[in-house]
Structures are given as structure tokens and as C-alpha cells.
Amino acid sequence: MDYPALLLLSEVYGTLKGGISTIYRRLATILKEREPNIPVFSAVLDATEEDKEDAKFDRVDLLLPKVESGDERTDPSLHWLTFDHRVKYPHLPSKVRSILGHTDGTGRAACRIKQDLCSEATVVLFIDDIPEDTEQYKGDEKAMGIGKKENSILEDAQKADVVFSIGDRIFDHFKSQFRAIPANKRPQHIKFLPRPSRMFEDANAEYSDAETMVVLIICRVTGAEKLKGLDLAIEALSIVAGKMRVKLRVRGVDKEDLQTTKAILDHCKSANLQITFLPYGTQKDICKGMLQSHLVLMPSRAEPFGLVGLEAIAAGVPVLVSDKSGLADVINKFAPRYHNCIVETDIAGDEKRNADHWARSIEKVLRHCEAEFETAANLKKELLSSRYWEESERQFIDVCTVGGLMTTVRKTPVNPKEAAQMKRVSTTAF
Template identity: 45%
Template sequence: MIVFQLQNYCPVGLFETLSVKLDKYFICRKDWQYGIMAVSEVGKNKILVQLEPKQRSEEILISVRTQSKKLKQAWEVMVQIINTTKELLQQWPGVLYCVRVVCPHCLKQGEKNPHRFSGAVLDKAPRGTVVCPKTMEEIDPRLIHPEISPAQWQQRRKRALEESGKSPAPEEIMMMEKQPRYSEPELEPENTVRNNTSVHTTHVSKDCLAQNNADTENVWERFRSMSIEMQPGDEGNRLAAHLMESGLTLRPDVPRDGNCLFHAVSDQLVRTGSQPTSHSQLRQDVVTYLRQHPYNGQGDHLCKFVPDKDWEDYLQEMSQNGVWGDHIVLQAFASMLDRDIRIVSSIDADNYTTILTPMGNQQDTTGPPLLLGHYAENHYASLDVCQRCAVLLVSDEYGTSKGGISTINQQLALLLRRFGAVVYCTVLWATTEDQEEARKDGVHLISPFVRPGDKRKPSLDWLTYDHHIRFPNLPEDVGYIVGHSGITDKAAEDIKNSRYPQAKLFTFNHTIPEDTEHYKGGQKTLKAWEKEMEILKVAAAADAVFSVGKRIYDHFKTMYKGDKNPKKHHLFLPKPSETFENTHVKPGGEQKVVLFIGRVKNVERLKGHDLAALAIGKAAEEIAKYNTSIRMRVRGISEDDFETSQRILEDNLQSGRLKPTLIPYGTQKEISDDMKTAHLVLMPSRAEPFGLVGLEALAAGIPVLISSQSGLADLINDLIQTGKCDADLRHRIVETSVNVSDLDKDACKWADKIVDTLRRNDEEFKKAARFKQQLQDSKYWEESHQIFLQACGITNTS
């Protein structure tokens, strides 16, 4: 089922016009006031189209009943109906709507409130398995995405018309006036009454009449059972959330006297520096404009959009004080004032923003856009741009492909953007993919200046010591600066001191050198304490320090007892990325894939790659007794380190049954795809300050084994202790020694856990799905995120 949700109401005449336009797709049909039940010409499928009133909206529901062998034909006619509906809605000025695809599994199970997928799924095919978030059942992707999407269908139609030299078919809106809606003279219309609704039946072919009437009744009842009850939401809170995400805020209240649209436009003219005009004068001006310009951009008279009134009667009514302005008036304002009008709605949908542009041949508007808010209860508000200081994230890269620090940096950017902050991020290098990702996130990347012919590779020194030369055009509106300890904290401090003395400086602690450097060997071991002191020195200059995870927080809480300490020290808990929250995994396959993520060279002892390889080798020997084999995959290997990494892993495998598959660094999307083909993820670190990889695996819903020497293990134990996760989750934690000398003993523990998980893989996947849901429901990250936002001057985070 496809749902077109029209905010507030369906304009008079729209559904009637749609009914006429759809007739060409049907061979027979039954009609009542707000519904059509028909048989399609393509595939002879049964179609239901109906208009359903809701508490704060109206919906056009489009349903089809078909067999699997006719699914392609069913989608063909559905796509035509969807495109026809969209084309009609685009012609109707100012109508706000969103598209949803109702979960077919929920409908089949008779769910009272079936899940609705975003309408974007119609044009973008889902990859892999689709799972209903409500029932956690798998859905055949073909049931929610057509083989040829609506967008592709439109492109083919346009191309075919261009090749033939034809123009699109003329508008059919006037068909109701020019000729009978249906013509089949040999048949007499019949009238029936069902549920106290008069149903007028015409244009019924002999084939259609031959169908069993009882079967038709059953089909209708099944279709009726598909209607959806929407739960009313808090329009004010939802609009406020949409405004924060859009970087907008409410201006002073607009009176609720029936003139709210005109009051709001009047206030917007003042906001944008135009000549002040009263709401009453604007009403008279726009009515005069409509009288002088009664045609839309397609040459249709606007009276077609108010078929229940004479055009002059409509204008006369609209000129009266207290009469609500409608979608026609909105479009007229855009054209009359020669301004774009941006409307942010309280509608519960992804596409809650509509932009109306002037009709006609105007190439450029005469001023900034007018910003309006719209409540579903039919009230307009006047909006303004948030006047907040911007946040500068000092980083060497943007994106998620190079590890935990850059991933958390991007998470901070997304969090700030969600609540309307302007976000800048320095980078030393950025691929085309990085730039596109930042653009989608609404983040301004700032790259270093490089002279022509300068082939030197960018380095952290460019940020730390040469930022005046390499980054000469840093923005002026920065009020908050964020650095990352051990990487860009010194650079952030120097940028603050020399260029933004009034800005606040924040540092994020991601590591515990005293724990991690021990495993890297050589001079790095000796410099562990030196790194700790450097972190303390920068922290002393910071307005606030955020430590990622309780393990890091507890460590530095003790370290800050001395003379070098920040003004404030806060705990920050990363939220699982939406990429992994939206990942759906499943068991299956005889060969079991064990996945672990992270570079190997120089950190094999720290990250436990030697331990994992030895354990997997032992597990491979044991599980072979049950006629099962293991494949080992390692994601995160650079091209330069490939041979060394492979040798380290093979030397520790001690099994002739498998060889490791090494995979380069990957984005979150690529790692998500890795997890879809795996059966188990390992995080065997001997010292893991937090453990973002393990968190991502938990969020994806795949079985995972986590070292006890990790901040993630601490988080899991806290969630269990507070009753937010099942106690069974503790079995995902493997007791691991910090001493390399305990390698053999630890490898046996891990091997036993690996074998047990893989032998009971179906059961473990079910548990993992439950843990995933509990993790999402716990909202463990919210308090720490609010503290960070408040530190950045964003106080309204409810």
C-alpha cells in the first residue's frame, strides 16, 4: 500500500481530478464519493484508491491485490498511479504532502498500526534483506520497491516523448465538464449501499460483471482493513524539533485570528528589510494579484483548483478579514512578491520542508526567502535564522573510514547540525567522497592552502604551527573550538589563542597512553608518560574536557586531581551510528565468517590480533569435527602494510585450515556490508579505551565477542546493572589478560567462545537482535550529548 499524506486537508476537487486521470489505467471500476475499486488494464489486478480523513491530515491510499507471478505487472500500474498523483499534487499550489510505503507483512498480520517505510524506498532500491522495524520480520524487497522506480519511469516517458517529437498529453482536468466520466451505454448503472455510503457503479465490462459478487465484497473488506490510524503527535514539539534541525527559530507569536498567514508574511517582509505592509493590505494586494493573474505556470485557470466556487466568489471571500489563506494564496504571494517561500511543517515526515518559487519566467528572486512555519492544526508562524556562534572542529580528516576518532568527530558534527549549529571542520586531506558526505551533513570543510607545484604531503604541523599560512581563511563567527587529544588538541589550542581569544576551547580524550603505549614497543613505551603529561597540559587550557567512555573518564578524573586540570570534565558516550542501527543481519550459510576490524601492523598486541588469530586457528580445528569451516576476514589494512599484516596473522594462526582475508580501510557502509556476510565479530583488544567497533556490531545486531579490557565492556556491565539490557549480554564479554605472556591461556578462552557462538549461531543471532533493540531503547548517550550541546550554547535540547 502507498500512502500520500496531505497535511491538514485535501484541497477541494483534487481527489475528483485524480479519479478522472486514473480512468485510463482501468478496464472496470466501482466508485463512491471518496473511493475507487477497479481492475487494472495491465495484469488485471484489483486496485483500490481512496481518500481517508484523519485527525490532522487526509490521506490518499493506493492498494493493489495481486499474485506473486503478476507482481511486475502490479507494480507497473502502481508506478503509473503514483506518478499521476505526484504530477497532480505538483500542479496544486502549496499543498504539503509526504509519501509512505506501508509494510506488507504488517498488513498481512492485521497490525493495527502497521509500520510505514519512507517513500524514498520507491526510487532507491533497498540493498540486501529488508526487516520491518515493528515486527522484526524479513520482507521481500520486491514488495516495497518496483523493478522500475517512479523516477525511472518518468525519465523513460520523457525520453520517449522527446524522441517522438511529441509533447506530454494535454491536461485532463476539464474532462468532468466536457463529457461523462464514463461511457458504456449498453450497461445500466447500479446503486448499492454499503456502510451507509452510496456507491455509484458505472463502466462495468462483461468480464467484470462475471466476477463473483461475494468475492468482490471480500476483496473490498480486505482493502478496508488496510486503512491506517495515525497517532496524533504534539505539533508544537515536532515543529520545534524540525526548526532546530533546520537552523531556524520562531519569531514573536502570530495572532490566531484567521489572518495568521497574512500576519506571518507581513512579519517576514519586515525581517528581510522590505517596506512594512499590514496584514490587511497584503490580503487586498494578493486578491488583486489573483484577479489579474488567474492562470498558473502551466496555463490552467486557478478556478480549477476551487471547483466548488465561482472564481469571483472565491476572491470575494478571500478578501474578507479572518478568512484563512490557502495554498493558492501561498503560491500567489511567492509570485507577487517575487520571493521563494520556505515552509517548515510540523508534519511527521522526512520531507517536512516545502519551497514555493515564483511562477512565470523569473530567473532571480528580489530578496531572501520568506520563512514560514506551519502547524498541522492550520496555523502559520513567522521564522528566523538562529543567531548562534559557529563551532570549529579541528581535525585532520572527515568521515568514518580511518577509525574511531574521525568517526566520533563526524558524530559531533551531525549532533551539532541537528540542533541548528553552523559547523566548520578543518581537514588536511579530503576525498571526493569525504566532500560529498560533508555536504550532505551540512558541514563546511576547510582544506589547507597549497601553492602550485608544492608536492609536500600535508601533516599535523600545518594545523599546529602553520595554520596562519595553510588555513588563512578560517571563518570569523567561531565561538567554540573542538580538538582531539593526541592529534589536534595542540592545534586547537593555538588556533584559539591566536585567532579566537573569546572562543571556548573543548578537548576530547579518546585514549589512555599509560595503557595503550605499553604494547607498541620501543620508544613509544618509554614516551607513554610523556603523552599523559601533554594531554594534561592542553586540558589545563581548555574550558571543558570530554572523555569518551567511562574507562577514559575515570582515568582522567584521577589524573586531574593534580595542578593541571580543566575547568570542567564531562563524560561523553558515543551513540551507535544510524548506518549500523539500520543494518539488518541474519544467520545462514555452512561456512562461518569471523570478522575483526582494525589495522594490524605495530598494534597487533594492543588490538589483540595475535590473540584473535591464535584463537581462530584453535577454533577452526575444533569446529572441523562438526563438518563446519571458518573463514577469517580483517578489515582496515593499508596497502603499504599488507604483507607485514598478513605475515603477523599467519604466524599466529597455527592452523592449516584457513588463511586470513585482508581488506582495506572502509567506510561505515562498507563495514556494515561486511557484517551482513559475517557470523561473528571479534574485538579482542588487551587495552581498548572504548571500543567503537564492538558498539557498531551490537548496533547492527550481529553476535560479537568483546574483550573485558575495554570501555565497551564497562558500558555493557553498567547497562545490565541498571536493568537496561539482559544479563545474558555479559556472556559476550571474554575475560582477557593485559599480559602478552598469557596469550595461550587467553586464546583457549576465546576459541571456546568462538566455537560455542558458531555452533549455536541461529540462537545467538536472535539474542543479538534483542540486544540491539535494548541498546537503542536505553538511550544511554542522551544525557552526555545534552551536556555537550549546552556547552556549545545550545540550551533547548528537549
């Protein structure tokens, strides 16, 4: 039997950039586990040898762009997927059940491929950002474009059949925003809570006594240092370094980030604080870095979710996360006894008070680090045992598989049976 396929659209497959691509990989693997006969394809802009091996292991067909000999336009671009898919991706599957993309990324490519190649396919988009919250910390130019970016997400959503918002904060924000979309064009909107990657779940962090304590931050540096609170963390650690030996490792630096890293070092107020900048690396690199650390920080001024913090919890490493993150909501809801790892951030806009507050929290963890590793192990156990992600994954599988939900995601049901199915799907949404 020739089963229609699921087509994933992403810049990379799983390991290189983290974030939404790691969520895609998780969804691809559970789909293959539960519905092994459904072919799963992932069209990407680029892939490492490790990505290719991972896709093969996951039983996912990786589709790379075709580059003609002599064509000097070798820099991968989302335009290849959006406008040039007939030429760059001539091997796209002919029968597609669902196309998966994300807003402000591959969402428009998903809608365009449906329009050009497979009109019966269901377009499923993920939203992983709230521009109104995050763009103001990326400089004046980005802040001025908040409205345009929010409208772009709404335009993508209006063309989609189903939209999954990652976490409570994103879901609540766009539940309100989607009211501007006419009711008959509004997509099915479902909250999605991601599970950490298995790599981190399988890791078991161990405490090791050391004269110098290692603190880790994982974030893109250029253009995001204010948003991710890197400046705040360095000022806080400068205070801590005056009382104990501590070093900071920042993972997320590209070759072009030299000027930015020099500017970041200006925030360091202590000669005792050693700062090392490292490339973002793969998920294996990140996991290894976590296991070599005494504390992982996520001091974001705005963080719609916070997958890196979730993965640190899954690895069993002590973490401190901003209360301005969606991850804080997950901890408060599913492991509320461990709310002490949530740090109040942006206290009345007073940067000195913020730095002092973070410094006290960091020092407390590092001075009682062995006990904090025990607490981290218990937090991991409690959060993972809640299996908070199961309903989200079940809904995703329902949307993408044959079982009758192919018709329910249409914006207007065509008969009473479909109307009943539509009601069943809507009542399972969060």
C-alpha cells in the first residue's frame, strides 16, 4: 500500500542548531514508532554527516537541495524551499498527507509547496516566539519591526490548517492575536509542550568537587546578548567571582562574533572571572558541556519557552532560570516543589538590583553545589515522571495520521460526520 507521507521543512535536521529542529526530530521519531508505515521526509538546507546518520537511524528520508555544477549560488537560503522547490528539491514526495513548518521560518515554504504540489495536504505550523516580548531586546531596528513580524506570523497561520504554539505563554499570546483572523479562516490552535531530547534524558550528571566552579550559558551571542541576559549574567558572576573561584563558559559564538564578544567582556567587572567563548556546536557538544558544568544559567529577559533550560534539567544539572520564561511555567505547574530554581528577573527595570539578585542565587547554588546536584536529580525525576508532554504528542500524531483527522483540520467541515470529528479535535486542544 502506498501511504501518503509526512514532510518536515527545516533549516537542519536535529543536531546543529537545537531549538525547533530538535523538536521536529522528536516528532519524526515518535511518528515512526507509532505509525511505522507512514514515510517521513525531512527537506533541509544543509546537513552534516552526523545529521545524515541520525536521519538514517530515525528512518527519516533526508532531502538535500540539488545544486547544479557551475552554479555559484551555493549559500543555502529559505527561498530555495519557498520559491525554488521544483528545481532545488525535485525529489519531494508526490503524495503528502501533512507538511510541517514553523512561522518566521519554513511556514511560507510549507504553504507554497501545498499550493504547488499537493493541494490536499494538511499544513501544520509551529510557533516558538513572541516578537512583542523578544524583539525589544534586539536593538532599535528589531523593536521597530515588532508589528510587522507579528503580522507575518498571523499571515502564515491564516494559511495553515493547524498551529501548535510551544508552551503556555506563546499559546495564550496567539490565542488573543488570532482573534484578528476571520473565524472561517482561523487555524485549529493547540498548545504544545515539548519533551527534552533523549540524549539529555539518558545523561546522568555527577557532582565533582573543584576549586573553580564552572557556570555554563548556551545562547546565540550576536544580536541576542541583551535578550538572553548574557550581560546580566556576567555582571552577576563578576560579583560572585569576588568571593569564590568561578569561570563562565558561553556556548553560542560564531566566527563572525569577535566584535560582539569584545563588547560583552566590557560587562565583566572582575579580573577574577574567566570567560571562555565556545561555538554553539551539536546537541552532543551541548550535552557534554552541561555534564562538565556545576550550574547552567538561563537569565533571559524574555524567553517564550526555553528548551536549553529544559534539557539541562533533563540532564540532571543544577539550573537557574528566569521567571520571564515559559519553562518557569512548566516547573511551577508540574514540579512546583522546585520553584527555587526560578529567579526573578528585571526587578523594576533596575539593572544593579537584577545583577545583585542573580549573584545571590548563583552564589547559593555554588556554595552548596553537592546538595544542589541532589536537588537537580530529584527535579529531573519529578518532571520527567509527570510525562507532561504526552497529550501534546498524541494530538500531533492524531493530526498527522490517517485516522479521520485529515478532514477535521479543514476550516469548514463539509458534512455532519466531519463536524462531529471537528468537535472531537477541538475539545482535546489545551
